[in-house]
Amino acid sequence: MAPYAGGLTASRDVPVHDAPATAAAAPPAVRTTGLVRSFGGRDVLRGLDLTLARGEFTVLLGRSGSGKSTLLRAVARLDHGVAGSGGLAVPDRVSLSFQDSRLLPWLRILDNVVLGIRGPGARERGATALAEVGLAGRERSWPHELSGGEQQRAALARALVRDPELLLADEPFGALDALTRIKMHGLLRELYERHRPAVLLVTHDVDEAVELADRVLVLEDGRIAVDLAVRLPVRRSRRDPRFQEYRDTLLAALGVTEPGDRPHVHGGPTEHAAPPPYGDPVHPPQPTDRPDEEKDSHDPRD
Amino acid sequence: MTEALSRPRGTRRRLGPGRAVPFGRLLGPLLLVAVWWAASALHYLDPRILTGPGSVAATAADLVRDGRLQDNVLISLQRAGLGLLFGVLAGVVLAVAAGLSRFGEYLVDGTLQVKRAIPSLAMLPLLILWLGIGEQMKVTVIALGVAVSVYVNTYASLTGIDSRYVELAESLDLSRWRFVRTVVVPGSLPGFFVGLRLGVTASWLGLIVVEQINSTSGIGYMMFQAQQYAQSDVIIVGLVAYGIFGFASDAAVRAVERRVLSWRRTLAG
Known part of the structure; x- marks a missing residue:
C-alpha cells in the first residue's frame, strides 16, 4: 500500500479492476513535464511532472490554493494568458465538466x-x-x-x-446535496467502466476520492505531494477498514487530524512534511462517520 | 386572533406582479381616449385648441375616402421600415464586431459613442448636403438613429455574456461561427430586443423629423400642411396614426421577444 513515486505510470495489477493489459506499453493519456504556471509572479504550479495512463481514474486532492484548478485548466488548455512553461501532452478528445452544470x-x-x-x-x-x-x-x-x-x-x-479519451472534472459534485452526490458517484463510476476514458477529477472531499479513484494525487504548493494507488474492489464500502485507512492517510496528507484518530500504522505518505498545526475544514463530518446507522447506501449500482 | 386567521388557506403574499391579462396593455391608451372624449363632450375642451375624438374620426374617414391618408401612411411606413431594417442590420453587425474582437471594439465603440452624442437632427444639414432631400437622405437619417440604439444595447448585452459560457464553448472546441450562433447571438438577444424596441421608437422619431423638412409626402408632411391651414383635426389624425403605429410595432416586437426568449424566467413571467 506504499504510494508509488509521482510521475510514474501506475501499475494496475489489481485483479478486481479489468485494467487494460497494455496500459504500460501504450502512450500515456496525459504527460506533463516541469509544468510551471504563475499568477502575478507567484508560482502556483512549480515544475509539476505527471503522467496519467490511458483509462486510469485519478482523483486530485488538495487544499484551497494548492493549484488543483490551475493544473486542471492547464491540462484542459483553457489557461489563456497565464504565464508558464513546461511540457504538456494531452489527447485530441478531451471533455471537461464543471462544478456548475453550465x-x-x-x-x-x-x-x-x-x-x-x-x-x-x-x-x-x-x-x-x-x-x-x-x-x-x-x-x-x-x-x-x-x-x-x-x-x-x-x-x-x-x-x-x-x-473523450480524457475526462476532466472540476469538483463536479461540489454543488450537489449529499444524497444526490452518492447517486452521482455510482453513475460516474458506471459510465467510466463502460467508456474507459482517462479521468482526472478534482475534489476536496476525501471520501469521494477514495470511493471513486484508482489513484489519488495530493497537490501541495504546486507539486504532487502524495501519489497513492487505491487498491479496493470496484464496489466500495465506506465501512471497509481499508477504506478508512486510505481516508486517514489522505486526511493526514492534507494536514487534517480528527479527534479520536487512530495512529497511522499503515504507512502513510512519507514524502509529506509534518502537517501544519492548523486544520483545514477539508472534510466535514459525514454520515459514514457513524457506520452503524446506514446500510451500504453509498452504492446505488445494485 | 381573527387577524392571524385572516389569510387561513391562502398561499404566501405574492411579490411579483401576478398573471398577465390578454390585451391588458390597451387599458392606458383607451383610458386616455375616454378622458379626451369626455372632456370634449362636456365642452371642457375648445375645439379650436383640441378637436374631439368624434370629429377627428370623421376627418380620418374623409382622408381615407379621398386616399390621402393611405398614400401618406404607406410612404411613411416604407421610410420607417427601410430605415429600421438598415439600422438594425448595421447595429447588430457593429455590435458583434465590437464585442468579439478588440480591434473591432477600438474601431467601432468610440465612434458610435461619439455618434450617440450627436442628435440625428444635427446631422441633417450635412446629410442633405451629401444625399439631397430625396428618400435616400430620409432613410439614412432614420437608420442612423436606429443603429445607435440597437448597437448600444446589443453590445452591452453581448459583452455581458457570462464568461463561464465562453469557457464552456472553448472546452467543447466550438468553431467561431458555431460559438456566435449558439452562445453569442442567443446570449445577446435580451439586449438586442431592448435595442430593437428603442430602435422602433427611434425610427418613428426620425420619420417625424425628416417628413417635416423639405418633404412632399408622408404623415409628417400631411400634418405640416394642416398646421398652415389651422386644421387641428388633421394634425390629430396624424398624431393618432403615429401613436397607433408606435404602439403596434412595439407590441409586435414584444410578441416576437416573448417567443424567442421563452427560455427566460423573469419577474414579468
Missing part, C-alpha cells in the same frame, strides 16, 4: 448535449448519451426545468457524447 439556458437539453459534436448522427448519439445518464425523455426540456442533479447528469452526457 448548460446554456437558451438551449433545450438535447441541444446542450450535442453542442460539442457535429455530423449526421449527432442527435441520435446525444439521445443515447441522455438515456445513459437516465434522462431519456427529457430531450425537449429547458435546463431550468431540471433539478440540480439532473442538470449535472445532462452535463455528464454532454462530456461523454464526445467520446
